[in-house]
Amino acid sequence: MSDAAQLQKVLERIDADFDNSLERLFALLRIKSISADPAFAAECKTAADHLAKDIATLGLTSEVRPTAGHPAVVAKSGVKSNGKGARPHALFYGHYDVQPVDPLSLWHRPPFEPAITDHADGRKIIVGRGAEDDKGQLMTFVEACRAWKTVTGSLPIDLTIVIEGEEEVGSKNFVPFLEKNKGDLTADFALVCDTGMWDPNTPAITTSLRGLVYEEVKIKAANRDLHSGIFGGGAQNPIRVLTRILGSIFDDDGRITIPGFYDGVKDLPPDVLEQWRKLDLTPEKFLKPIGLSIPAGEKGRLLIEQVSSRPTCDVNGIVGGYIGEGSKTVIPAEASAKISFRLVEGQNPERIRNAFRDYVTSRLPKDCRAEFTDHSNAPAVALDWNMKPLAAARRALAEEWGKDAVLMGSGASIPIVADFKRTLGLDSLLVGFALDDDNIHSPNEKYDLRSFHKGIRSWARILAALAETPKQ
Structure with a gap:
């Protein structure tokens, strides 16, 4: 049987067995493998x-x-464990863990x-x-x-499959796992x-x-929350200090003002x-479905550059003072924010983290101090076209x-791709079938049939x- 005829038989088998493929997927989807919540640890093991x-x-040895x-x-x-052979050898990666479902009330x-x-x-x-993320994929x-x-x-090729259970919480234990098992994970490239x-x-x-660089900063001032009627106008307000500093990170053209931030960016x-x-990629196509209309990134850049190939900074959350029902006139003793930087090739995560911390501390009033927490960092990845x-x-x-595949940059981060390169020496081929409206990390997540x-x-x-591709 020719290679083309053999492939055609495989495609026909996929079509004929599709209902069973769906049921196998559904069996996996029913497992509540939420990695972020310790209450679901047993479900993760079940998955x-x-x-x-x-x-x-x-027919694979699987454990x-x-x-x-x-x-x-x-x-x-x-x-063989050294991965050497005449046929190409791929390492396929996926993850079985999923995001929490909150808020449950929004699910249909x-x-x-x-x-x-x-x-x-x-x-x-x-x-x-x-x-979609990532069981269907x-x-x-x-x-x-x-x-x-x-x-x-x-x-058709030699294959190693590795599927982790902590991608949604930063893969913090997976990199040591790669280090420990790298002799058994040798391949020519990753999928x-x-x-x-x-x-x-x-x-x-x-x-x-x-x-990605994900930082948390906490600004502290007085030794307790203060009555805003008694101390207002005389005591520093950490919320005011924090928001002033965060607001100054961006200039009127959407560029980030942290010194050295764009060093190495091409x-x-x-x-x-x-x-x-x-x-x-127009604002009409990209922003209108989410209720927006005007790109917020660097002026003079295409929208596709802003979301795919340019570095960014976003404030992901701010907490400070009284946020309950009703009112409480208080000057808080502290305020905090979580900030994520998306980086591109040429930027060093550690340098960006340090530059951000220097930027904040250099702008603190004398009565305030800052504490920082490093939640995550990973370098950008650029693959060989x-x-x-x-x-x-x-x-x-x-x-x-029936049409050419677009070679595209992703604004998101998949830290494991950099880890494969650094730990295993593998370049990765990234192919997926998700759509922008799949609601990943949100209620009513979907995957098109x-x-x-x-x-x-x-x-x-x-x-x-x-x-049919010669080994590199």
């Missing part, structure tokens, strides 16, 4: 056990391995009772926590492997299915990810910028979707294309 058992049916937190799943297709149906419903525009969608790959195994008795499409009909490959190459310009697996995936996606179906078919084609 790991479930996936290990399911993947073992594909649940402990970490300092929630366990990880590691499965191998019988390749119970979040762990998945169902297929109709979207307002007529699309069929899978609704449930984890439907990782199962597109597992189901593609299942089809290959069923039809041919083997996989990550935790990204999105350009639009419902246009596939995409993510070639860059912004890095403009996009002209040919890449022209490609992005042709994508025509000329890597052979990327070219193979792009051909495969074009065959499935078409994304799930064609995602499986896409991975089947990608595996075939990778098998």
Whole structure:
């Protein structure tokens, strides 16, 4: 049987078995694997056990391995532990943990009772926590492997699968796990299915990810909360101090004023910028669905640059003083804010963190002091547009979707991609089938039924294309 005929049989198997693929996904979605809440630790272990058992049916050696937190799943297709062989060897990554469901009152149906419903525009969608992020996404790959195994008795390439349970809480225990197990995780490249499409009909490959620095700053003044009638006008108010400092971070053109913030930041190459310009991402398309109309980033930059390839700063939350029902005239003793910086290639997370702290402390009145907490940091990642697996995936996606895949930058951060490069020496191929309206991290999370179906078919084609790609 020719390679093309073999692939066609695999695609036919995916179509014929799709109802069973859905039920397998639903079984995983019913598990309440919320990594952030210790009350669901047993459910996280259940999800790991479930996936290990399911993947073992594909003929892979599959086991649940402990970490300092929630366990990880590691499965191998019988390749040698050093990963060396004639065929390409990929390390596939996904995560089984999900976000908390709060506020529960905003869900249209119970979040762990998945169902297929109709979207307002007529699309069929899978609704449930984890439907897209990341259970639906990782199962597109597992189901593609299942089809290959069923039809041919083997996989087109050598494969290691690693699925973690703490991505939604920063993967803090996963990097030590990689260090400890790196001799058993050797591969030629990594595959990550935790990204999105350009639009419902246009596939995409993510070639860059912004890095992240997440800081918390607490401004303290008096030794207790004060009566604003007695002390107002004479005592420093930490909320006023904090908001004045945060407000000064941005100038009138939307640029960040922290000294050295843009050191190392480069403009996009002209040919890449022209490609992005042709994508025509307008405020009408991007902002109107969320009730906005005017881009808030750096003036003189395309909207797609603002959200994909330029560094940013956002205040994610502010707490201070009395926030309960009714009124209480108080000058608080302290106020705090959480701030995230999205970084691009060329920026050093530690330098950005230190520059922010210096910026704050240099602007404090004499009676105030600042305390800082480092919640997370990760460097930006820029992938090689000329890597052979990327070219193979792009051909495969074009065959499935009938149009070229967009090579796009992502404004989000996936720290594990940098960890794969730093710890395992692996470049990553990032292919996913999420859409902008999937409500990830929000109530009523969804995954388009078409994304799930064609995602499986896409991975089947990608595996075939990778098998024909010479090793780098």
